[in-house]
Amino acid sequence: MSGIYLHIPFCKQACHYCNFHFSTNLDRESAVIDAICREIQMRKDFLPTKKIETLYLGGGTPSVISEESLKNLIAELSEVYDLSSLREFTLEANPDDITVENLEMWKEVGVNRFSLGVQSFFDEELEYMNRAHSSSQSYKSIDLIRKARFANFSIDLIYGGHLTSSGMMLMNIHEAVQLKIPHLSIYGMTVEEKTALHSFIQTGKMDPIPETKQAEQFSLVMEQMAEDGYEQYEISNYCKSKKYALHNTNYWKGASYVGFGPSAHSFNGEMRAWNISDNNAYVKAIDGGASYSKEERLSDKDKYNEYIMTGLRTKWGVNRAIVTNEFAAFADTFEAGLAQQLESKCIEEKEESFVLTQTGKLIADNVISELFAT
Ligand SMILES: C[S@@+](CC[C@H](N)C(=O)[O-])C[C@H]1O[C@@H](n2cnc3c(N)ncnc32)[C@H](O)[C@@H]1O
Ligand code: SF4
Numbered sequence: 001m002s003g004i005y006l007h008i009p010f011c012k013q014a015c016h017y018c019n020f021h022f023s024t025n026l027d028r029e030s031a032v033i034d035a036i037c038r039e040i041q042m043r044k045d046f047l048p049t050k051k052i053e054t055l056y057l058g059g060g061t062p063s064v065i066s067e068e069s070l071k072n073l074i075a076e077l078s079e080v081y082d083l084s085s086l087r088e089f090t091l092e093a094n095p096d097d098i099t100v101e102n103l104e105m106w107k108e109v110g111v112n113r114f115s116l117g118v119q120s121f122f123d124e125e126l127e128y129m130n131r132a133h134s135s136s137q138s139y140k141s142i143d144l145i146r147k148a149r150f151a152n153f154s155i156d157l158i159y160g161g162h163l164t165s166s167g168m169m170l171m172n173i174h175e176a177v178q179l180k181i182p183h184l185s186i187y188g189m190t191v192e193e194k195t196a197l198h199s200f201i202q203t204g205k206m207d208p209i210p211e212t213k214q215a216e217q218f219s220l221v222m223e224q225m226a227e228d229g230y231e232q233y234e235i236s237n238y239c240k241s242k243k244y245a246l247h248n249t250n251y252w253k254g255a256s257y258v259g260f261g262p263s264a265h266s267f268n269g270e271m272r273a274w275n276i277s278d279n280n281a282y283v284k285a286i287d288g289g290a291s292y293s294k295e296e297r298l299s300d301k302d303k304y305n306e307y308i309m310t311g312l313r314t315k316w317g318v319n320r321a322i323v324t325n326e327f328a329a330f331a332d333t334f335e336a337g338l339a340q341q342l343e344s345k346c347i348e349e350k351e352e353s354f355v356l357t358q359t360g361k362l363i364a365d366n367v368i369s370e371l372f373a374t
Pocket of ligand 2 (some may be wrong): 010011012013014015018019020022059060061094117
C-alpha cells in the first residue's frame with residue numbers, strides 16, 4: 001500500500017510566515033490542474049504498487065480549487081491507480097472556504113478527513129499572521145464540518161509568534177479541547193527566509209523571536225495536551241483515540257508515496273524526487289516535455305539517516321534490531337550516539353524502542369543529528 005500527495009499551489013493571500021510553495025494568481029488554476037493531470041500519467045510507474053491507501057491534498061490551499069478541477073484530478077488518479085482500498089482522503093482547508101455546498105461536494109468526491117488551518121482563535125494573531133479568515137469563521141467551519149458528519153478532522157495551531165503569550169497559547173489549546181477536536185497539529189512559529197515575517201525582522205520593524213519563548217511554549221503545549229488526554233504521537237501531532245493521521249504516519253514509517261504538482265516530493269523506497277517550485281515553469285516543462293523534477297537514488301547512509309530522523313520524531317521511535325538487521329554498517333554510529341543521548345536523558349528506552357524524552361523533544365533536531373551517519 002502506498003500514498004498519493006497532490007500539491008495545490010494556490011492561496012487567496014500570502015500568510016506572513018509561510019514559505020510553502022503557492023501563488024496568489026488563481027487565474028492559472030486550470031493550466032496547473034491540466035499539467036498535474038498529465039504528470040499523473042507521466043509518473044505512473046513510480047510506485048511499486050497501484051493500490052493506494054491514503055490520498056492527501058495539501059498546499060497551498062486545496063479548498064480554493066473548483067469542483068471541476070477536483071473532479072478532473074480524481075478522475076485522472078482513478079485511471080492510473082486502484083483507489084478501492086483508500087482508507088484516508090485528507091483535504092487541507094482554510095476556514096473561510098468551508099461552506100455547506102463545498103462540504104457536500106467534498107463528501108461526494110470521497111474526502112473523509114480535513115486538516116483545517118485555524119492557527120489561532122485570537123483575531124489579533126490572525127491579523128498578525130495575515131490570515132484570510134477570522135476566528136468566528138473558524139468556529140463556524142468546525143461546526144459545519146461536524147454537521148456534515150465528518151468525524152475525522154484535524155486543526156493546525158501555531159504558538160510562539162510575536163503576539164502569543166503563554167496564556168494565549170493555553171487559551172488556544174483550551175478552545176480546541178472544549179471543541180473536542182480529535183487531532184491537532186501544533187507548530188512553533190518558524191521565521192522562514194523569503195517571508196514577510198523574515199523581512200519585518202531583518203528591517204527592524206519587528207524584534208527577533210527569542211528562542212527561549214519557543215522552547216517555553218512548546219514545553220507548556222506538551223504538558224497541557226497530555227493533561228487534556230491527547231497522545232503526542234509525533235513532535236507536532238496530537239490525537240485522541242488513536243486517530244493518527246494515516247498518510248503522514250506512513251511517511252514517518254518509511255512507506256512509499258508519489259507526489260504530483262509543483263514542489264511535490266515523491267519517494268519509492270529507492271529514489272526520491274522533487275518537482276520544480278514554480279507554477280509557470282512547471283506547466284511549461286510539462287507542456288514541452290522538458291524536465292520538471294530532480295531525483296536522487298538514496299544511498300545506504302541516506303536510508304539510515306532517514307530512518308533515524310523520521311523514527312525519532314514519533315512515539316514509535318527507532319529500534320535496535322532494525323538498525324542491526326537493515327543498517328548493519330551504521331550500527332556502531334547508532335550505538336555511540338545512543339549511549340550519549342541515553343546518558344544525557346534526551347532519549348529513553350520504551351517497549352523495545354528508543355524514543356525522545358520530553359527534554360529531548362525540546363532540542364529534537366540536535367539530538368537526532370547526534371545519531372546520524374556523516
Ligand atoms: C502549508 S500550510 C497548508 C494549509 C492551509 N493552506 C492553511 O494555511 O491552513 C500547513 C500548515 O503549516 C503550518 N505552517 C506553515 N508555515 C509555518 C511556519 N513558518 N511556522 C509554523 N507553522 C507553519 C501552518 O500551521 C499551516 O496550517
Ligand atoms: S499557511 Fe496556508 S494559506 Fe497561508 S500562505 Fe501558507 S499555504 Fe497559503
